[in-house]
Amino acid sequence: MKIVHQINQVKGMIREVRQKGGTIGFVPTMGYLHEGHLSLMRRAKVEQAVVVASIFVNPLQFGPKEDLAVYPRDLERDSVLAESADVDILFVPAVEEMYPQGVKRFLTVVDVAAITGVLCGAARPGHFRGVTTVVNKLFHIVEPDAAYFGQKDAQQVTVIKRMVEDLNMNISIVTVPTVREADGLALSSRNVFLNVAERRAALVLHQSLQAAVRLLAGGCRSAAAIRAAMTALIAAEPLASIDYIAVVDRDSLAEIAAISGPVLIALAVRIGKTRLIDNMVWEG
Known part of the structure; x- marks a missing residue:
């Protein structure tokens, strides 16, 4: 090289x-x-x-x-x-x-x-x-x-x-595709800023996305319901502060109300002072 x-x-x-x-x-x-x-x-x-x-x-x-x-x-x-x-x-x-x-x-x-x-x-x-x-x-x-x-x-x-x-x-x-740690945390150069407690708290990002998948798999197609479930889960983590949670069209990034095709579910959350992002694509 x-x-x-x-x-x-x-x-x-x-x-x-x-x-x-x-x-x-x-x-x-x-x-x-x-x-x-x-x-x-x-x-x-x-x-x-x-x-x-x-x-x-x-x-x-x-x-x-x-x-x-x-x-x-x-x-x-x-x-x-x-x-x-x-x-x-x-x-x-x-x-x-x-x-x-x-x-x-x-x-x-x-x-x-x-x-x-x-x-x-x-x-x-x-x-x-x-x-x-x-x-x-x-x-x-x-x-x-x-x-x-x-x-x-x-x-x-x-x-x-x-x-x-x-x-x-x-x-x-x-x-x-996103590469994750064994516990689901998406790899990021900013992860180095997390202390032990914050590293544990950061798992809430992936956990909220998994909750969204479960809702979708169960037939939920309401973007508001998915956002609400993710918000409740993250809000329960004392070290987490939500920047945004969004359910948007995969290509235009426009917010949608009812899920009928491929969507991007994305979020940004501050864990302590560190801003982390994660997302998933639901193909429908």
């Missing part, structure tokens, strides 16, 4: 791959890798000739009161894990490399309307504009045939798919 820090160096390596007729799979990350990230990399390796992964904690997608400064970072550890997943090129740019004029003087943004103002976007204004801008930039640098994202960040996947479709990008977006 080669670790590179400069955009021009990556572009040169991509040209060499193309000259040999190879396909490229891309896994963008913010680092502090876990099994969820590695599952994306391994999937890319099965399907593509060369796998490029990036590690970049993007300041554009963090709000002024969010955890940019303390977001976990460990490049040495991440490099070992990425190599274990057969990544060929690990792109680790500095902020100055991605935004040479400075973040505050960076003038070009990519903004996907409507679907970025709901769910996580409602609580984190500007977040998805930062995500789509940096992913667009990375797509132009790496020029992948396919890019791999986890289902845990369901809204992010929907937004990126819409960006790719609207801008006629010749990139396949591959969604890989």
Whole structure:
């Protein structure tokens, strides 16, 4: 595995791959890798000739009161894990490399309307504009045939798919199932912030989704009833504070009242000071 820090160096390596007729799979990350990230990399390796992964904690997608400064970072550890997943090129740019004029003087943004103002976007204004801008930039640098994202960040996947479709990008977006701990907690780099009691309390997210599945399997089709059951379960956990619980159309992310087809059930909950997200898709 080669670790590179400069955009021009990556572009040169991509040209060499193309000259040999190879396909490229891309896994963008913010680092502090876990099994969820590695599952994306391994999937890319099965399907593509060369796998490029990036590690970049993007300041554009963090709000002024969010955890940019303390977001976990460990490049040495991440490099070992990425190599274990057969990544060929690990792109680790500095902020100055991605935004040479400075973040505050960076003038070009990519903004996907409507679907970025709901769910996580409602609580984190500007977040998805930062995500789509940096992913667009990375797509132009790496020029992948396919890019791999986890289902845990369901809204992010929907937004990126819409960006790719609207801008006629010749990139396949591959969604890989959420990877969970044995007790059901969805893997997240932010889990490291949880203490022992909070880690135990965080199980309520998955438990509430399981409650929703049971209701659906029993014939319930009322979004309000499902939200109410999930809310009651989470509210019973003293360390949990609900940001949102939503039952929305899988593709448009519009809220629905009666479930008749594929839906996304998504939630964001603060456990202590840590904001966690989780979701499930009900195919109907």
